[in-house]
Amino acid sequence: DTGVSQDPRHKITKRGQNVTFRCDPISEHNRLYWYRQTLGQGPEFLTYFQNEAQLEKSRLLSDRFSAERPKGSFSTLEIQRTEQGDSAMYLCASTTGTSGRADTQYFGPGTRLTVL
Amino acid sequence: AQSVTQLGSHVSVSEGALVLLRCNYSSSVPPYLFWYVQYPNQGLQLLLKYTSAATLVKGINGFEAEFKKSETSFHLTKPSAHMSDAAEYFCAVSDSGSGYSTLTFGKGTMLLVSP
Numbered sequence: 001d002t003g004v005s006q007d008p009r010h011k012i013t014k015r016g017q018n019v020t021f022r023c024d025p026i027s028e029h030n031r032l033y034w035y036r037q038t039l040g041q042g043p044e045f046l047t048y049f050q051n052e053a054q055l056e057k058s059r060l061l062s063d064r065f066s067a068e069r070p071k072g073s074f075s076t077l078e079i080q081r082t083e084q085g086d087s088a089m090y091l092c093a094s095t096t097g098t099s100g101r102a103d104t105q106y107f108g109p110g111t112r113l114t115v116l
Numbered sequence: 117a118q119s120v121t122q123l124g125s126h127v128s129v130s131e132g133a134l135v136l137l138r139c140n141y142s143s144s145v146p147p148y149l150f151w152y153v154q155y156p157n158q159g160l161q162l163l164l165k166y167t168s169a170a171t172l173v174k175g176i177n178g179f180e181a182e183f184k185k186s187e188t189s190f191h192l193t194k195p196s197a198h199m200s201d202a203a204e205y206f207c208a209v210s211d212s213g214s215g216y217s218t219l220t221f222g223k224g225t226m227l228l229v230s231p
Binding site: 041101102106107110 | 158161210
């Protein structure tokens with residue numbers, strides 16, 4: 001059973017640069033979530049996809065952030081003009097969507113972003 | 117809106133001692149509650165979840181949690197700590213959406229286990 005994978009695991013960039021992260025969910029999962037986790041905090045919801053449709057975005061997702069899920073498979077999260085405050089762990093999770101609020105979200109290992 | 121409070125950012129126990137990690141929630145709807153564990157440089161792994169069935173929920177690695185509506189609590193326990201239990205633990209509540217689930221997490225509790 002292949003779990004959720006994320007690439008890269010670590011990314012160091014300079015302020016002002018653009019970065020893109022990739023998430024590959026569990027193959028039969030049609031729902032995909034992005035979270036951000038900063039030091040000393042729990043993960044915070046960023047955005048949610050059902051298949052290829054982006055159905056919800058958090059207020060945390062500023063205009064510099066964009067997420068896509070073409071063809072309902074993998075997803076990408078892009079941050080433009082990175083700022084030091086973007087430094088965090090970006091987590092991806094997927095679910096089957098069959099149990100609504102009771103769904104178990106399966107998390108990937110995360111991408112740790114450091115903005116210098 | 118739902119919220120979760122985890123009391124104690126760090127909890128230290130000796131190997132073999134009882135583990136108790138506290139979680140209190142606030143929810144405007146009947147809550148679905150989760151405990152996740154995060155090992156260093158890894159993603160989150162589900163320990164157990166409460167979905168309105170039995171109030172005492174058993175999870176993996178010997179952990180269990182009891183849902184107490186009157187106390188709005190969902191504390192995590194393990195009778196005997198093992199060194200491998202050292203990790204960060206997160207309590208989460210499932211937010212109500214249109215048939216989907218976004219999780220609201222607490223700030224986490226780091227469990228330290230000494231020999």
